[in-house]
Amino acid sequence: MAKFVGAVVVDKETCKGCGVCVDACPESVLALHRDVNGKGYHYSYMKDAGACIGCINCGVVCPDTCITVYRAKAS
Amino acid sequence: MEIQEIIKPENLVYQKTPLLNDDVMHYCPGCSHGVVHKLLAELIEEMDLQEKTIGVAPVGCSVFAYNYIDIDWQEAAHGRAPAVATGIARINPDNFVFTYQGDGDLASIGTAEIMHACNRGENILVIFINNGIYGMTGGQMAPTTLEGMVTSTTPNGRNVDLNGYPMKITNLIAQLPGTSYVTRQSVHTAAAVRKCKRSIKKAIQNVLDKKGTSFVEVVSTCNSGWKMTPVDSNKWMEENMIPYYPLGDMKDTIKGEHSDR
Ligand SMILES: Cc1ncc(C[n+]2csc(CCOP(=O)(O)OP(=O)(O)O)c2C)c(N)n1
Ligand code: SF4
Ligand code: SF4
Ligand code: SF4
Ligand SMILES: [Mg+2]
Numbered sequence: 001m002a003k004f005v006g007a008v009v010v011d012k013e014t015c016k017g018c019g020v021c022v023d024a025c026p027e028s029v030l031a032l033h034r035d036v037n038g039k040g041y042h043y044s045y046m047k048d049a050g051a052c053i054g055c056i057n058c059g060v061v062c063p064d065t066c067i068t069v070y071r072a073k074a075s
Numbered sequence: 076m077e078i079q080e081i082i083k084p085e086n087l088v089y090q091k092t093p094l095l096n097d098d099v100m101h102y103c104p105g106c107s108h109g110v111v112h113k114l115l116a117e118l119i120e121e122m123d124l125q126e127k128t129i130g131v132a133p134v135g136c137s138v139f140a141y142n143y144i145d146i147d148w149q150e151a152a153h154g155r156a157p158a159v160a161t162g163i164a165r166i167n168p169d170n171f172v173f174t175y176q177g178d179g180d181l182a183s184i185g186t187a188e189i190m191h192a193c194n195r196g197e198n199i200l201v202i203f204i205n206n207g208i209y210g211m212t213g214g215q216m217a218p219t220t221l222e223g224m225v226t227s228t229t230p231n232g233r234n235v236d237l238n239g240y241p242m243k244i245t246n247l248i249a250q251l252p253g254t255s256y257v258t259r260q261s262v263h264t265a266a267a268v269r270k271c272k273r274s275i276k277k278a279i280q281n282v283l284d285k286k287g288t289s290f291v292e293v294v295s296t297c298n299s300g301w302k303m304t305p306v307d308s309n310k311w312m313e314e315n316m317i318p319y320y321p322l323g324d325m326k327d328t329i330k331g332e333h334s335d336r
Contacts, residue, residue, distance in 0.1 A: 007081040018105030018305040024265050049078055057265035059089040063109025064100060069089035072081045
C-alpha cells in the first residue's frame with residue numbers, strides 16, 4: 001500500500017481544461033469533467049480520488065495554478 | 076482515509092504562492108507562459124525579494140505579465156527590455172532586475188539590445204521564452220521556428236534557403252564574456268518544471284551576487300500558434316524542439332571569465 005495518501009482541490013472556475021495535469025498524474029487520478037465551468041471549460045477533477053498519493057505533479061505543471069494539494073501519512 | 080480527513084491545513088503540500096494575485100491570466104489554456112510566471116513568483120517569494128524586484132515586461136503574449144505578479148514592473152517597447160533593464164539596474168544596483176521576453180521579442184526585433192546588454196554584462200536576469208513562433212500576433216514565423224515548421228507566414232514549412240536557419244541565440248549569448256550563467260530549460264513535465272525552477276533560482280542568486288548577466292531560455296509551447304492541444308504540444312516539443320534546442324547549462328562562471336563550454 002502507498003505510504004502517503006493525497007487529495008487535490010481544483011479551483012473549478014479558474015481551470016481552463018488544458019489537460020496537462022491529467023497527463024502529468026502518475027496515478028491517473030485526474031480527468032476532465034463532462035460538465036463545463038462558467039467559462040465553458042471542461043474542468044479537471046479527481047476521477048479516482050482513492051489513487052492520489054499527493055505527489056504534487058499536477059499542481060507543479062498547472063499553468064493557471066488552480067490546484068491545491070494535500071498529503072497525509074496513510075493510516 | 077476519507078478525503079475530508081486528508082484535506083486539512085496541516086496536510087497542505089502545494090498551493091498558489093501569494094505573490095501571484097487572483098487575476099485570471101489571459102493566456103490560452105496550457106500555455107507555458109503561465110508555468111514560468113508561477114516559478115518566478117514562487118522564487119521571488121521564497122527568496123524574500125518582493126520589495127527588491129523590478130521586472131521588465133516585453134511585447135508579445137506576455138505583455139501583461141505585470142498584471143499577475145505583485146512586484147514592481149516596467150513595460151518596454153518591443154525588444155527593448157534589456158535596454159530598459161540596463162537603465163533600471165544601473166541606477167538601482169541593489170535591486171533585483173529581470174526581463175521576461177519571447178523569441179520574437181528577444182531574437183528578432185530586440186537582437187541588438189539583448190546582445191549588447193549581455194556583452195556589457197549588465198547585472199540582470201533574462202528569462203527567454205522560446206516557443207518557436209510569434210504567438211501574440213497570430214503564429215507567424217520567428218527566428219527560432221524549426222526548419223519545415225508550418226506557421227501562418229511559412230504555410231509550406233520554414234524553408235532555410237528563403238528564411239534562414241532556426242537561430243540558437245542562447246548559444247551565441249553563452250559566448251559573450253558578460254554573461255555568467257546561461258542555461259536552457261523547459262516546463263513540459265513536472266520534473267522539467269522542478270529543474271527549471273532550480274536553474275532560475277541559481278540565476279537570481281548570480282544576479283544578487285553581481286556576477287553579470289544570467290540568461291535562462293525556457294523551450295516552451297504555443298499550442299494555439301502550433302494548432303495542437305496543450306498535451307500534444309508538450310509531446311511535439313519534446314520530439315522536435317528539444318533535439319534542436321537541447322536542454323542543460325551552457326555556461327556557469329562569473330562575468331569576464333570566458334568559458335567556451
Ligand atoms: C515595434 C513593433 N513591431 C511589431 C509589433 C507587433 N508584435 C507584437 S507581439 C509580436 C511578436 C511576439 O512574439 P514573441 O516575442 O515570440 O512572443 P510570444 O507571443 O510568442 O510569447 C509582434 C511582431 C509591435 N507590437 N511593435
Ligand atoms: S497529487 Fe499526484 S497523484 Fe494526486 S492527483 Fe496530483 S499528480 Fe495525481
Ligand atoms: S492543468 Fe490546471 S488549468 Fe489545466 S486542466 Fe489541470 S487544473 Fe485545469
Ligand atoms: S498564443 Fe501561444 S504563447 Fe500566446 S497565450 Fe496562446 S498559447 Fe501562449
Ligand atoms: Mg514566441
